[in-house]
Amino acid sequence: MAQDITFVRQDFIAPSAAPLGDSTAVGWARKNLFASVTDSVLTIVAGLAIVWFLYHAIDWLFIQAAWTGTDRTACATLVQGGTKPDGWSGACWAYVGDKFQQFMIGSYPRNEVWRPYLVAILFVALLIPMLMPSVPRKGLNALLLLVALPIVAYVLLLGGMLGLRHVETSLWGGLMVTLIISFVGITVSLPVGILLALGRRSKMPIVKTLCIAFIELVRGVPLITVLFMASVLLPLFMEPGSTIDKFLRALVGVSIFASAYMAEVIRGGLQAIPKGQYEGADSLGLNYFQKMTFVIMPQAIKLVIPGIVNTFIGMFKDTSLVSIISMYDLLGIVKASFGDSNWISPVTPLTGLIFAGFVFWLFCFGMSRYSLFIERRLDKGHKR
Template sequence: MSDITSSSFVRQDLLNERPAPVKTTGFIGLVRTRLFNSPTNILLTIVGALLLWFTIIPSVKFLMVDAVWTGHDRTACLTETAGFAVGACWPYIQAKLPQLIYGFYPEAERWRVNLTLVLAAVLLLPLLIPRLPSKGLNAGLFFFAFPVVAFFLLYGGGITGFGLSWTAGLLQLFDDSIIGAGRAVLALSKSSAIGPLLWVAGNLIVLVGTAIYWLIFPLTWLRDQLQGTGQSVWADFAITAAIVSLIAFVLGGGVRTGGRALTSSIATFVAIAIVIKLMGLDHGGLPVVSTNLWGGLLVTLVVSVTGIVTSLPIGIALALGRRSTIPLIRIFSIAFIEFWRGVPLITVLFFATYMLPLFLPGNFTIDGLVRALIGIALFTGAYQAENVRGGLAAIPRGQGEAAAALGLSWWKTTSLIVLPQALRHVIPNLVNSFISLFKDTSLVSIVALFDLLGSLRASFSDPKWSTPSTAFTGFAFAGIIYFIFCFGMSRYSLFVEHRLNAHRRN
């Protein structure tokens, strides 16, 4: 038996060190594996580098190196005075900045715009951070309270009544229209072949109208009484608050469980009262700034935020209507959605600008900005409906059936079980729609509203600043603003998508 060390199978000396493997990580590894690993790749890398060289370098040179940074008029940005081939003309942006952001909004009132923007940011940021609590309150403030406050801040003006007067006015308008229709049918019956039938129908409609008149008489009477008193707003406010709080109390379960509903209703009304008092809405409010003075980024933001806030309820309603089993409602929703999705936005804006005023009573003029907003809300609503429908389809049937088994009504099933899950599913799609809405707001410049792009285009025609590089500078500036907003939103949508799919990652 020999020693184990003498066995010829055991190596006596150490192996030579093998060379380290080729580095495949880090910068060197990246260069080696993904840029220069084959002849084709080397060629492609060279092509790519040349492409970058001929686009990035001139852009940087234009924006930074060759740019003019100070000056008072166009002479500063001319090659003759500057002594070199001038790139971007930044003093032009400096001079036009107020116009690009506020339009012709009066200089003394611009703090109102700034305040609105700050308010929007303060309300929106916590809504976007998923970890922060009380999303319901936050969303309520942003989607319901903020638009109203923003309207009175930006537009100005006050109120002469409150809930009661508005309800009475609306009902009266509706009633007048019904009686008018009845009278029209009666007039038609005198010259028609089916005269007696129309006569009966017309009298019936008039009768219904009269009945409604007496039904709402207490409301209209109360309103007329309130208008007589000196403090009509506050009296109306008190009565409305009392009625709404009482209804909330009763619906909330009366003495047994209604306390919660009562307190939240009272808290809401106290908050509304504070806002009314602070902004002085009861005696005229802030001075009115007509919308044809608005412009620039302000209009872009107003249009897109209004579009976002109004399109979502429209979209939810249409999506639910499209899934409804009631034939007429389903057919109407499908037709409505497909119509608005089938036409370009610009024809919708033309429709809102030229056709909508024809559909309204002659004595009723409607603001140009509001017209565009209506068009955009309908158009985006149809797109949002399809997004929401996708979310509704993703919810398993079992959820709705379980809710039905627990005895929940259709409204409760939808609002408490199905919609919250469905909407959470489609947040990324909704944000993507908002991105395209934000980009599409630039189209309002075609119907004579001066948004950011419209103001930019208007500023090109100023002879004080007309140089060869003015247009490029203006587009660079506006492009950076648009890019920041859209890119930010798209990153946010990716972030939410990532978060929603957390359980699918491995």
């Protein structure tokens, strides 16, 4: 007879003690930076590299930098006739200060600078409340920002009416050009991209084919090609003697290019919407316009906010390519200033590029942070 070895415990196992928690800085460092010998070595090496880099960067950018001056002698090395005893100079912020207005508005007439500055003030005054969810009357705010402001900016910047002096767009430049092209591109690309995305998913063969052809054609060529075609080839198809402003061609080229990419971002959001949402909207008796406006599109846009902002950021940086058609944005005007004999030195080009890079980073980082804020605010049903 086999022995019965079945055993049933008569009492519960004593509960284990909760793991020790350490929310202090030392505890966080021990867990994330010094959890093992390998982690400790990598942390120490990375820390030393960061300290070395920051020390030299801060020393060059601020401590050894030249903040005042009227020409290159303020930033020159000893070989070029400078006065620094060690023969080494830091960043030439005096050069940036002297060229700052040019970096902002290009060659815009100096006695008319109040016009772009006034447009900038109006833009900031309308954009800030538009970005704040708690501010009421968003419809009126959007109407002023997207409709009234472009008309006012056109009249003020271009002139030629209401007693204002006409300023050719060839004199525009700097950050002003970057912001104008970006603003127009963002404003145009989102609604056009939505229409293209809906057209690509349409059941009408002609509409679907045209939208697919447009999207694939534009996405298949680089932005430089689009700008080149808008600037050089487009006038060839026009009647002799008729011209289109070069700046307007750049606006059209950038808007078309961004719209094609935006269409694919929006299409990804539409495909992510469950079929039940479409069926639920149909069961309520909504027509196609009502279904897309009130049910489908708000959910799709919410899902692809990162992709939309990523497209905006890429477009903002790609405005530098307008230099191919002799339009000088911030980076283009900075590079053009390198030829000024009054400021030629080994440190001025690097200083100018660092300044331009910082401005681009500031705007791109701001858009990224704001998109995260909007995602957190709208992410009510998909939190994990």
